[in-house]
Amino acid sequence: MAETTHADFDALSTGSLRRRITAKAIVYALLTVFALFYLMPIVIILANTLRPLDDIVRTGFIAWPADPSLSHWAEAWSTFCIGGTCEGVSRYFKNSLAMAIPATIISTMLGLINGYILSKWRFRGADLLFGLITLGVFLPPQMTLLPWAWVLGNVGLSNTISGLILVHVVQGVSFTTLFCRNYFLAIPDDLIKAARIDGAGFWRIFRRIVLPLSPPIVIVAVIWQFTGIWNEFLFGTIFTSGDKQPITAAIVAFSGSGTGERHYNVEAAAVIMAALPPLFIYLVGGKYFVRGLTSGAVK
Amino acid sequence: MSSLEIKDLRKRFGNVEVLKNINLAADSGEFIALVGPSGCGKSTLLAMIAGLESVSSGEIRIDGRVVNDAAPKNRDIAMVFQSYALYPTMTVRENMSFGMESRRVPKAEQATTIARVAEMLQIEPLLNRKPSQLSGGQRQRVAMGRALVRDPKLFLFDEPLSNLDAKLRIEMRAEIKRLHDTVGKTTVYVTHDQVEAMTLASRIAVMFGGVLQQYDTPREIYRNPVNRFVAGFMGSPTMNFLDATVGEGGLVLDGGAVVPLLPDQFPRLSTGRKVVWGVRPEHFSPAAERRAERRGGVSVPIKAQVDMLEPTGAETILFTRISGQKALISVDADDAPEAGAPTQMAVDMGKTCLFDPETDLRL
Ligand SMILES: Nc1ncnc2c1ncn2[C@@H]1O[C@H](COP(=O)(O)OP(=O)(O)O)[C@@H](O)[C@H]1O
Numbered sequence: 001m002a003e004t005t006h007a008d009f010d011a012l013s014t015g016s017l018r019r020r021i022t023a024k025a026i027v028y029a030l031l032t033v034f035a036l037f038y039l040m041p042i043v044i045i046l047a048n049t050l051r052p053l054d055d056i057v058r059t060g061f062i063a064w065p066a067d068p069s070l071s072h073w074a075e076a077w078s079t080f081c082i083g084g085t086c087e088g089v090s091r092y093f094k095n096s097l098a099m100a101i102p103a104t105i106i107s108t109m110l111g112l113i114n115g116y117i118l119s120k121w122r123f124r125g126a127d128l129l130f131g132l133i134t135l136g137v138f139l140p141p142q143m144t145l146l147p148w149a150w151v152l153g154n155v156g157l158s159n160t161i162s163g164l165i166l167v168h169v170v171q172g173v174s175f176t177t178l179f180c181r182n183y184f185l186a187i188p189d190d191l192i193k194a195a196r197i198d199g200a201g202f203w204r205i206f207r208r209i210v211l212p213l214s215p216p217i218v219i220v221a222v223i224w225q226f227t228g229i230w231n232e233f234l235f236g237t238i239f240t241s242g243d244k245q246p247i248t249a250a251i252v253a254f255s256g257s258g259t260g261e262r263h264y265n266v267e268a269a270a271v272i273m274a275a276l277p278p279l280f281i282y283l284v285g286g287k288y289f290v291r292g293l294t295s296g297a298v299k
Numbered sequence: 300m301s302s303l304e305i306k307d308l309r310k311r312f313g314n315v316e317v318l319k320n321i322n323l324a325a326d327s328g329e330f331i332a333l334v335g336p337s338g339c340g341k342s343t344l345l346a347m348i349a350g351l352e353s354v355s356s357g358e359i360r361i362d363g364r365v366v367n368d369a370a371p372k373n374r375d376i377a378m379v380f381q382s383y384a385l386y387p388t389m390t391v392r393e394n395m396s397f398g399m400e401s402r403r404v405p406k407a408e409q410a411t412t413i414a415r416v417a418e419m420l421q422i423e424p425l426l427n428r429k430p431s432q433l434s435g436g437q438r439q440r441v442a443m444g445r446a447l448v449r450d451p452k453l454f455l456f457d458e459p460l461s462n463l464d465a466k467l468r469i470e471m472r473a474e475i476k477r478l479h480d481t482v483g484k485t486t487v488y489v490t491h492d493q494v495e496a497m498t499l500a501s502r503i504a505v506m507f508g509g510v511l512q513q514y515d516t517p518r519e520i521y522r523n524p525v526n527r528f529v530a531g532f533m534g535s536p537t538m539n540f541l542d543a544t545v546g547e548g549g550l551v552l553d554g555g556a557v558v559p560l561l562p563d564q565f566p567r568l569s570t571g572r573k574v575v576w577g578v579r580p581e582h583f584s585p586a587a588e589r590r591a592e593r594r595g596g597v598s599v600p601i602k603a604q605v606d607m608l609e610p611t612g613a614e615t616i617l618f619t620r621i622s623g624q625k626a627l628i629s630v631d632a633d634d635a636p637e638a639g640a641p642t643q644m645a646v647d648m649g650k651t652c653l654f655d656p657e658t659d660l661r662l
């Protein structure tokens with residue numbers, strides 16, 4: 001894909017020198033304040049992962065680690081006791097991966113195929129169907145809890161990771177279909193016609209013409225789906241229990257247990273572990289995410 | 300034998316009928332131009348021939364076989380799109396081989412075909428580029444190359460030159476003519492440009508409002524248009540239409556001027572009948588020249604009030620009023636009179652025509 005460069009428009013580069021300096025100073029000061037505001041919680045949590053528990057209890061939550069130690073990270077990963085089992089969050093982390101990766105892949109692929117059909121192989125009622133599918137985008141997930149409980153019970157997927165995958169795929173297809181269909185509208189119909197005359201059928205056109213044009217929207221869908229599914233805890237808490245829970249549901253259990261003392265430092269490390277994969281995905285693909293959401297990309 | 304035959308073809312989108320009873324046949328090797336204003340149904344007709352649009356009623360035959368329900372790939376056609384429709388993620392070579400791959404042509408044969416066509420179109424240096432790295436004219440060539448590797452029964456072009464600038468358009472027009480002469484395949488060529496139609500086609504189908512108005516050779520379409528629409532659409536600048544009444548001594552133009560008719564030119568016209576007199580701008584000439592006579596015709600004198608001149612180089616267009624009605628006259632640049640003065644012109648009477656003002660049909 002061709003790299004496009006924009007000459008930045010600098011609104012502060014005109015006017016007298018004094019005016020320019022004052023304007024820049026104000027802008028940077030404001031930006032710094034906001035950046036600090038957003039970064040502060042992360043810094044505090046990170047600092048707490050390195051502090052011994054008695055230090056936190058004694059001096060409170062906001063303090064710099066006097067005697068930093070990484071031991072709480074190891075404990076959080078492999079030996080910390082959650083809900084009666086003492087295996088750390090590693091099991092739940094793997095559960096989350098086992099749920100989010102397949103659910104992301106399947107829902108993205110289904111979205112691509114749906115979008116392809118709804119934009120390039122239109123049929124009577126295609127718009128109505130599209131409207132119904134994207135209705136899912138606007139339905140609050142709480143509304144679907146009861147039906148899902150019934151479905152999972154009947155197909156025998158209660159308290160399984162496969163059950164969560166099914167839920168997330170179906171819930172996610174609304175989004176991926178919306179993204180892909182709207183993106184594919186920008187692909188000229190003439191390309192499809194030319195390919196049909198060239199003897200290509202439904203799948204060959206999809207594979208050879210449409211998919212090669214799709215990386216920007218695939219990245220958008222993958223980031224959106226992965227972060228959404230990973231961070232989701234409502235379905236996880238309600239449809240799974242014990243060692244089948246995703247990491248978000250397990251972490252919710254920290255606050256719920258109530259009994260015994262709180263291991264703030266270990267819990268902080270666990271929370272950061274739970275936040276890492278979406279952060280990683282965003283850092284890797286974020287550049288394309290913004291571009292995919294904003295650009296036509298098909299030329 | 301006809302290689303393309305269209306019978307009583309109709310197309311409806313919902314309850315809008317965009318093609319009404321089209322009948323058309325092309326002989327093997329012929330170059331047919333479909334011409335008409337934007338929205339008249341040319342692209343729809345072409346898409347139906349290609350199999351990209353369904354047939355509402357009627358029949359399409361390619362090489363004698365009814366193809367109404369055949370898929371595009373089974374019709375043995377190739378098409379060049381107005382937008383070129385090059386596959387953006389493939390190189391020029393892959394663009395050209397895509398169709399052959401679909402039809403499982405052996406790799407070696409693909410390579411020789413691409414080499415042959417690339418040489419014919421002089422696009423060998425472009426084979427490894429992506430469409431986005433090509434200029435408009437190069438894309439146009441590649442689009443034709445993709446059609447030419449097919450060796451189909453029928454070539455379909457949908458306004459292939461309309462995205463090019465004027466100079467390139469004329470070059471490519473000549474190129475298409477040359478290619479058709481070499482390849483010799485039946486071609487259907489859609490354009491809204493009557494000059495393209497006149498220069499390229501062996502027969503022209505003039506369409507308007509979903510109706511095929513006239514289907515004939517360029518010469519006949521120009522000389523003997525069947526109605527006022529065809530007369531006005533073909534030819535540039537467009538034909539003048541002057542309101543008149545048939546009188547004893549000839550045509551009495553609204554505004555009073557009298558134009559003598561040739562003996563036997565319009566024998567069935569009764570005196571007092573309202574008509575529209577059609578004269579092409581190029582069939583006027585300065586009175587002294589007697590150009591019509593030199594070619595065996597008869598000219599009649601007519602007075603024109605010249606309001607404005609529009610020099611185009613070789614010829615000059617005069618914006619005039621004849622008997623108070625607006626008319627364009629095209630003369631040799633050297634013969635152009637002064638603006639603002641009346642001038643005496645001669646009309647090549649045998650080349651003018653009359654239309655019925657009610658039905659617009661030619662009389
Ligand atoms: N898919 C369609 N649905 C409804 N109307 C259409 C469709 N395609 C074309 N039309 C209409 O059919 C008419 C002819 O269109 P077209 O064949 O593209 O004209 P042209 O190529 O001569 O400019 C136009 O009025 C257009 O609006």
Ligand SMILES: [Mg+2]
Binds near residue numbers: 341342343458
């Ligand atoms: Mg068209």
